[in-house]
Amino acid sequence: MNHTTKSGFAAIVGKPNVGKSSLMNALLGEKIAIVSSKPQTTRTRILGVLTDGDTQLCFLDTPGFHKPKTKLSGHMNNVVTTSIGEVDLILFLVEPMGELNEQELTLIETFKARHLPVILVINKIDLVTPEQILERIGALQSLYEFAAVVPVSVTNRNGVDIVLDELKRNCPEGPFYFPEDTLTDQPERTIAAEIIREKILRNMRDEVPHGTAVVIEKMRERDANPDILDIEATIYCERDSHKGMVIGKGGQMLKKIATDARMELEKFLDTKVNLKCWVKVRNDWRNDEKAIKSVGLTYDDEI
Numbered sequence: 001m002n003h004t005t006k007s008g009f010a011a012i013v014g015k016p017n018v019g020k021s022s023l024m025n026a027l028l029g030e031k032i033a034i035v036s037s038k039p040q041t042t043r044t045r046i047l048g049v050l051t052d053g054d055t056q057l058c059f060l061d062t063p064g065f066h067k068p069k070t071k072l073s074g075h076m077n078n079v080v081t082t083s084i085g086e087v088d089l090i091l092f093l094v095e096p097m098g099e100l101n102e103q104e105l106t107l108i109e110t111f112k113a114r115h116l117p118v119i120l121v122i123n124k125i126d127l128v129t130p131e132q133i134l135e136r137i138g139a140l141q142s143l144y145e146f147a148a149v150v151p152v153s154v155t156n157r158n159g160v161d162i163v164l165d166e167l168k169r170n171c172p173e174g175p176f177y178f179p180e181d182t183l184t185d186q187p188e189r190t191i192a193a194e195i196i197r198e199k200i201l202r203n204m205r206d207e208v209p210h211g212t213a214v215v216i217e218k219m220r221e222r223d224a225n226p227d228i229l230d231i232e233a234t235i236y237c238e239r240d241s242h243k244g245m246v247i248g249k250g251g252q253m254l255k256k257i258a259t260d261a262r263m264e265l266e267k268f269l270d271t272k273v274n275l276k277c278w279v280k281v282r283n284d285w286r287n288d289e290k291a292i293k294s295v296g297l298t299y300d301d302e303i
Contacts, residue, residue: 007056008088117147126153211238
């Protein structure tokens, strides 16, 4: 008897701050994508891999689709539309209330053009009544013929297993793309930079973090003690005033960011970490294509 396997790429799409990264982390059972209450946390595609029995699902956690205000924003939207063109399945995440915005309606038009199976995931159902959920499902089903509709609360892990079942059911037959123990295709340097950036987002006020980028300058085991990993990171800001805020009074803010990041890095990498962070200014880097590429974000991402 032939043992057939199923494998597919699934893009998680939706507007900013709807819970895409949280859903991917919940599906994987591991934290790969950074999570923050601030919109536009994810800037590029993070690939998470889940191998469960005879099925391998490769998740693309994409940036929130939004009105671009800078070249970086344009890059982020390009990542979303490129991702949709390269996948087998789509998870479309929406809020449980309110009108769909212009960007969400644009995504639905893209689904119609691609004829891909789209699983509609209505997140944050813990905030509404069962009657409101049913009303929401009815309204959204009139816009597109979804392969499935799954109401979830990602924070409570309610409905996440049903999403997984629907993904497996709609996944095409095919060989595995990655070894079975693969969790992500992201290099450790990228994950480390993302973890530091998450701590900036979590510790700082709204107006500063989106003007920051993190570059890992060095990441290697110490010759004298291979159990210690030395990591050196540069945090780039757009303005001198932002640099001062990231460093904080007496260096306290930078110390807090670095300590929080080091603790999570040690957990993720399962080793002792010595983390050093510097802060530099690169004016208006979000509108400079060369600068965007130099901080590890490219316009020509390919799977």
